[in-house]
Amino acid sequence: MIIDSRYNKLAQGLVGFSCELKKGERVLIDAFDVPEAMVIALIRAARALGAHPYVNIHRARVTRELMLGAEEAQFIPHAEVELLRMGKMDAYIALRGSDNIFENADIPSARVQLVSRLMKPVTDYRVNKTKWVVVRWPTSGMAQQAGKSTEEFEDFYFKVCTLDYARLIPGMTVLRDLMEKTDRVHIKGPGTDLHFSIKGIHAKECGGQRNIPDGEVFSCPVKDSVEGVVQYNTPTIYLGTSFDNIRLVFKKGKIVEATANNTKRLNEILDSDPGARYIGEFAIGFNPHILEPMRDILFDEKIAGSFHFTPGQAYEGYGNGNKSQVHWDLVSIQRPEWGGGEIWFDGKLIRKDGIFVPKALHKLNPEYLLGQK
Numbered sequence: 001m002i003i004d005s006r007y008n009k010l011a012q013g014l015v016g017f018s019c020e021l022k023k024g025e026r027v028l029i030d031a032f033d034v035p036e037a038m039v040i041a042l043i044r045a046a047r048a049l050g051a052h053p054y055v056n057i058h059r060a061r062v063t064r065e066l067m068l069g070a071e072e073a074q075f076i077p078h079a080e081v082e083l084l085r086m087g088k089m090d091a092y093i094a095l096r097g098s099d100n101i102f103e104n105a106d107i108p109s110a111r112v113q114l115v116s117r118l119m120k121p122v123t124d125y126r127v128n129k130t131k132w133v134v135v136r137w138p139t140s141g142m143a144q145q146a147g148k149s150t151e152e153f154e155d156f157y158f159k160v161c162t163l164d165y166a167r168l169i170p171g172m173t174v175l176r177d178l179m180e181k182t183d184r185v186h187i188k189g190p191g192t193d194l195h196f197s198i199k200g201i202h203a204k205e206c207g208g209q210r211n212i213p214d215g216e217v218f219s220c221p222v223k224d225s226v227e228g229v230v231q232y233n234t235p236t237i238y239l240g241t242s243f244d245n246i247r248l249v250f251k252k253g254k255i256v257e258a259t260a261n262n263t264k265r266l267n268e269i270l271d272s273d274p275g276a277r278y279i280g281e282f283a284i285g286f287n288p289h290i291l292e293p294m295r296d297i298l299f300d301e302k303i304a305g306s307f308h309f310t311p312g313q314a315y316e317g318y319g320n321g322n323k324s325q326v327h328w329d330l331v332s333i334q335r336p337e338w339g340g341g342e343i344w345f346d347g348k349l350i351r352k353d354g355i356f357v358p359k360a361l362h363k364l365n366p367e368y369l370l371g372q373k
Helices: 005-018 036-048 060-068 072-086 109-129 140-146 150-161 165-181 263-270 359-364
Strands: 026-032 052-058 091-096 131-136 184-189 192-197 204-206 216-219 227-231 236-238 241-243 247-251 254-259 279-285 306-311 331-333 342-345 348-352
Touching: 005 036, 005 091, 005 131, 005 150, 026 036, 036 052, 036 091, 052 060, 060 109, 072 109, 109 263, 140 150, 165 204, 165 216, 165 359, 241 263, 254 263
Parallel strands: 026 052, 026 091, 091 131
Antiparallel strands: 184 192, 184 342, 192 227, 204 216, 216 279, 227 247, 236 241, 247 254, 279 306, 306 331, 342 348
């Protein structure tokens, strides 16, 4: 089979730069509504490094049908089998396409929560014990979300996903080190006045080795330190439901008030378990190619000039110990055309209206990352 050169370039980056596959290592390729040619490109790229590829092929309508009738008696052994298989893997690559982003919109929330709870050990093992990367795949549905033609969106997608991520490293390293020295964080913007501590919690730079697209540094608030209010200006889709204008109010770290265009469903998600009302991640995004939201979290959380503040599960080694089946990256953009905003660390202005202020962080600003300076 002749493979599109863009597929090969992306595949080589995923197995080489992102997962750093070595000879003899096993990698599970999890393909959700992705063309066969891309899966084959990944198999070939893995074998070229001497690794052993394994493949799952998923179809959204089939998955929906299984979840509509989900029962513990079905998914307990399924989760056990998947955990055994994941335990044999050294690396994991997920390519997630979606012809219809609302395919799961009519699955009862109780069924979704059941599956999420039972499959959580598999996700935890994958996140904490393997080298992994998750990649969106461009579809006509995503092009519609982005307001672009299919061809225009594909060009945008491959430009973003094959970015020279090594160029992010110098600035990310500085920001990571700064976050690890910081105690108090203050975020201000339209409808947002948020205070919390990240003291003693590690930070992690993300430059193409966990998500594609990428471009963020994340840490986590001390669990009970969050006070104030945050107004998210980026639309989002979670568990098949679309949300706009999410507003969260915090007291002693807990979300005590949550409103949106669908307040009822928002609170159902936040009531999934006790940890869902606490924050499991704070991150600053800076991918210079991603400027506008498209209701796709993997893209939107990397928007240049954005931050995300995430209800739910914290990352092992970079978190506050919060546990939840929820991990929902909610995004706010602080560039001037989105209302602006500021991020302060220990009383020092770090970013204003989406632009990093300290000289040591200028390498994370778009003009540097795009080679314009």
